[in-house]
Amino acid sequence: MAYKHTIRSKVYKFPDLKTLMGKASPYRSGDELAGVCAASYEERVAAQITLADVPLKVFLNEAVIPYEQDEVTRLIIDGHEVDDFSLINHLTVGELRDWLLSDETDTETLNRIAWGLTPEMIAAVSKLMRNQDLIAVAQKCKVITRFRNTIGLWGHFSTRLQPNHPTDDPKGVAASIIDGLLHCSGDAVIGINPATDNPAVVSNLLRLMDTLRYQFEIPTQTCVLSHITTTLQLINEGAPVDLCFQSIAGTQQANASFGINLNLIDEAYQATLSLNRGTIGNNVMYFETGQGSALSANANFGVDQQTCEVRAYAIARKYKPLLVNTVVGFIGPEYLYDGKQIIRAALEDHFCGKLLGLPMGVDVCYTNHAEADQDDMDNLLTLLGVAGCNFIMGIPxxxxxxxxxxxxxxxxxxxxxxxxGLKPAPEFEQWLIKQGITDDKGNMLPISPSHGLLDAMVK
Amino acid sequence: MDYWMPWLNDMKRNIPQEIEPLKALQEFTSARIAIGRVGNSIPLKQSLEFKLAHAHARDAVYSELDINNLSDLLKQFNLAVLHLQSMVSHRRQYLQRPDLGRKLNKASIDLINDYGVDTDIAIVIADGLSATAVNENAYRLLQVLIPLFTAANFSLTPLSLVEQGRVAIGDDIGYGLKSKLCLVLIGERPGLSSADSLGAYLTYNPKPGLTDETRNCISNIRPGGLSYNNAAKKIFYLVSEAFKRKLSGVALKDNTGLLDS
Structure with a gap:
């Protein structure tokens, strides 16, 4: 279906929905690299004005990547809940934006429509919204998940403790974990990116963390972010796997480049669930995503990078994850050039994920060749806190x-x-008090040289 | 790490006493642990140390090849030196358009076409994401490596010095120069602890359109990382194996474990 709009006698034509969405996207380097962004400022706004008038129903009939070609599209279309959609099925994209912002649309209403929305509908509406709008609506969403603690409650804010080490040295990792715990970090998960996917190394790290968690009765979960096939193997070998991790992308072909497909995730999800290690809940999956991953695998099919990103969330929500983390600035300046683009992308990802019902966290981050620094991260961090983000990373x-x-x-x-005025997950907060790391108001206390956690390291 | 700004030592007085117990953890990792806190914030000394490391990395990204000095140094190998450029016209574009950094501009294509005679190895030196790494390490690595190549009777093309280049630009150059193997020495993405890391990528039978799985990479070549001698040994081994097996990339990678030193 073709779309068009006229501004001062200049006619802007958009041959299909994916072209329209690409051109309506706020500018970022990755869409230019992909050749899908608007050619001028005026064309971008023309596309946004045009997109605002597209009825949401159109998104159920016009797939940006064909149904026959892509299992992610099939998951999206087959999983769409007509009943949940009924509340908003008469709206256009522009009307949805206003509806989301209205006072009548509260947390409960947003929860009710989550499965009636497709990723493409959400991506489209986000393109019409300012950063402020993305924050205001996301702040109304509440997504709460549980394993050994409760993540995402009002007034709470969690962190993944990320104690990575260049050679996966167990003592090096342990030192960073202890430093992190003594700084109140790690209630979302203690999660290591391994330097190698070697199963013996990964298993060793899992046992190290599990021992520490057990010994100190820490109400949290641990994870080594190895490839899903490695995790599956380790589950079969009896390793202490709390959460199953995997990076995911928004197209079947991009996922193939990661060495995954939906069947494989199904299998790993069932295997992890069967371990039954959660004490207060069974959200066992941890997914990571990031704008630009489909293009970098040459698998974006002319779809803009933000829409590809939100399609990945359709995969995530099928598995009721404990955590979803958009690693927003990791991919580099050819996809998100500077602090402005990174901040915008993070707020989009957080908003879109939350509306789809996901427990969104953000890796507030950048590489050294991006035009960004810690000041940009401070800005983004603060914005995400206001938006109600579930968790961020904690890195020494x-x-x-x-x-x-x-x-x-x-x-x-x-x-x-x-x-x-935010607190850690309540179970973890109590543990911090019990360990003498904070007082009951959350203030940091001096750490005694004989603190058990420091003692554990010496041994 | 205190030598760069001795006055900062005085600030240690301001670090709260309670962090001292955590200091013992630092012997186990180079991660920035046990750095103390003022209120809930990072103390100024550590904050400025971080900024300085980031400044080094940023400066390296925007550094430029020292063409005159490198050309002078490279003369000693008795090989012609070609000055080439990618299709990128400035750094901002380089960072956003990796596709253009992988292709030679028209003048450079014309230049290498004049030099295309069948040889074994084309050595390409490109700025990549840190010209600093190239300026400081490329010549000293070649001082060890080129004698290894000549002793083994590998024939060499002219040396190519490339501005605004990405790894894959070596495919076009190796193909244009009609060489059997292309070796690209290129500045790697600077980390906070190393802004001068040189990478070496080798591709057997280079031609336009190849992707990363056809290459072998040796990373972190710099005085504080992989030494020139060890890097040259690894590269020479991989090059020799590539010629023996007439391939490079994933299939060759399996043997590199033998080389860890």
């Missing part, structure tokens, strides 16, 4: 010495909790 000094990029530090999370 914000410097990941294995992945060679910069993210957020343990201190950054402490800052955010302080200025916005």
């Amino acid at each position: 000094g914000a410097d990941d010495i294995m992945l060679n990029y910069q993210s957020t530090s343990f201190h950054d999370a402490l800052y955010l909790r302080k200025v916005l």
Whole structure:
């Protein structure tokens, strides 16, 4: 179906929905690299005005990637809930934006329509929204998940403790974990990116973390972010796997480049569930995503990178994950050039994920060849705190010495909790008090040289 | 790491006492742990150290090849030196258009076409994401490596010095120069702890359109990382194997474990 709009006698024509969505996207380098972005400022706004008038029903009939060609499209279309959609099925994209922002649309209403929305509908509406709108609506969403603690409650804000080490040295990893715990980090998960996918190394790291967690009765979960096939193998070998991790993308072909498909995720999900290790809930999956991954695998099929990203969320929500993390600035400046683009993309991802019912966290981050620095991260971190983001990363000094990029530090999370009055997951908060790390108001206490966690390291 | 700004040592007085117990953890990792806190924030000394490391990395991204000095140094190998450029016209474009950094501009294509005679190895030196890495390490690596090649009777094309180049630009150059193997020495993406890391990528039977799985990579070549001698040994081994087996990339990678030193 073709779309058009006239501005001062200039006619802008868009041959199909995916072209229209690409041209309506706020500017970012990856869409230019893909050749899908608007050619002028005016064309971009013309596309946005045109997109605003597209009825939501059109998205059920015009797939941006053909149904026959792509299992992600099939998942989206087959999983669409007509009943949930009924509340909004008469709206256009533009009307949906206003409806989302209205006072009548509250947390409960948003929860009710989550499965009536497709990723493409959400991506489209986000393109019409300012950063402020993305924050205001996301802030109304509430997505709560559980394994050994409760993540995503009002007034709470969690962190993934990321104790990476360039050679996966167990003592090096343990030192970063202890430093992190003593800085109140790790309630979302203690999660290691391994330097190698070697199953013996991964197994060793899992046992290390499980022992520490068990010994100190830490109400949290642990994860080594190895490939899903490695995790499956380790589950079969009896390794202590709490969460099953995988990076996912929004097209079948991009996922194939990751060595995954939906059947494989199904299998790993069932295997992880069968371990039954969660004490208060069974959200066992941890997914990571990021705008640009489909294009970097040459598998975007002319679809803009933000729409591809939201399609990945359709996969994520099928498996009721504990955590979904958009690693927004990791991919580099050819996809998100500077702080402005990274911030915009993160707010989009957080908003879109939350509307689809996902427990969104954000890796607030950048690489050294991006036009960004810690000031940009401070801005984004604060915006996400206001938007109700479920979790961020906690990395010693914000410097990941294995992945060679910069993210957020343990201190950054402490800052955010302080200025916005947020607390860790309640079970973890109680543990911090019991361990003498904070007082009952959440203030940091001096750490004694004989603290058990420091003692554990010496041994 | 205190040598760069001695006055900062005085600030240690301002670090709260309670962090001292955590200091013991630092012996286990180079991660920025046990850095103390003021209120909930990172102390100024550590904050400025971080900024300085980031500044080094940023400066490296925007550094330029020292063409005159490199050309002078490279003369000693008795090989012609070609000055080439990708289709990228400035750094901002380089960072956003990797596709253009993989292709030679018209003048450079014309230039290499004049030099295309059948040879074994084309050595390409490109700025990549850190010209600093190339300026500091490329010549010193070649001082060890080129004698290894000549002793083994590999024939060499002219040396190519490429501005605004990505790894894959070596495919076009190797193909244009009609060489059996292309070796690209290129500045790697700077990390906070290393802004001068040189990478070496080798591709057997280079031609336009190849992708990463056809290459072998040796990373982190710099005084604080993989030494010139060890890097040259690894490269020479892989090149020799590539010629023996007439391939490079994933299939060749399996043997590199033998080389860890």
